[in-house]
Amino acid sequence: MNHFERRDGELFAEGVALRTIADEVGTPTYIYSAATLTRHFTVFDAAWGDIDHTVCYAVKALSNLSVLALLARLGAGFDIVSSGELRRVLAAGGVPSKVVFSGVGKTRDEMREALSVGIKCFNVESEAELHELSEVATELGAVAPVSLRVNPDVDPKTHPYIATGLRESKFGVPWQRAPALYAKAAALPGLKVVGVDCHIGSQLSELAPVLAAMAKLLELVDQLTADGHRIQHLDIGGGLGITYQDETPPTPAAYAKAVMGALGDRQLEIVTEPGRVIAGNAGVLLMRCIRTKDNGEREFVVVDAGMNDAIRPALYGAWHTLEAVVVAPEPPRRVDVVGPVCESGDFFAKQRDLPPIVAGDLLVMRSAGAYGFVMASQYNSRPRPAEVLVNGDRYDVVRRRESYEDLVRGEIIVETPEA
């Protein structure tokens, strides 16, 4: 459920007309609904009932400081993959003791920084990382809490770019090797084994792969416990999917129920790392039609947002609903919605039936809250969009639109020798 709804035919975010935001802030602009973010987090968190759990929101999905602050106030922990994300979490008032640090490429500097603030857990993804973390912790006289990210080799049945738990994936350690690596971890100075971690992929729309991974993880937990390790938490990663078009992913309640059912009476804290399910349908990208064109073969709606602003259609062939903010009463036309970037991959929809759109009309791309702004670039020297957070009848610009000065910040014109 989200709070982007029509009133008298016109699209609103909570109590604010999107047209008002377009007029006052301009386009393209990402718009997030605070009520929707709150609802998604609360529903996900409540799904675990009384069992000991920590919901570590995956910062990478949508990392605006105001969004992180809202989630921190609701009691969220955070899943980070870089020092940059750690700094955002701290700046937004997140609690370090609820932060888990994932990723195959943590640098020693990043390890140092995370150790110095005292995070909940390092999700270690290789034997080499285990040794480095041990060295860094020992140098600092600290103890690093660790889980190994194990790769259960299950097919999450999602887009290949976002499937992460297959044997050939760069992520995690093979689950068969996990017991030996846990023994190493326990023997290394500066490390404390606290959990087991896994993340099989994103936009999961079925429970079966989650349950297949759970079965392997629990088998491992039981073996590690028998080996004398004290496994306190099981981190099952993120990945729960959302509806973009006609997908029917499990609800958070069904997902939690299945996981808790598999868990049985094991006394384990459950850690989760949801990103998309919290942020995805809590955001839209608002854009304006610059002009339309007809090349005889196809009709194009050229909008002022491009693949640099929202890359999911170009990168994954992802389907996002596009809607006119005010719908014209005439019958739909079959169009391609394209951006201004000089690439044929710069499209948001192909051969989509939309109500007639003319220059100046406003459109939104739905389900753009997750992996939207965070994946935006300045390609074609296009300043990145503004971000707005709506809360009831008010809205705030929570990141101003980039300017030309922002585009060239840090660049220097050097003297080059004359030819």
Ligand code: LLP
């Ligand atoms: N935990 C780890 C270790 C992850 O790698 C990810 C996502 C998550 C949690 C959060 O997954 P979520 O709940 O959001 O599915 N850019 C792609 C998605 C990449 C996901 C990367 N990892 C997209 O736009 O579909």
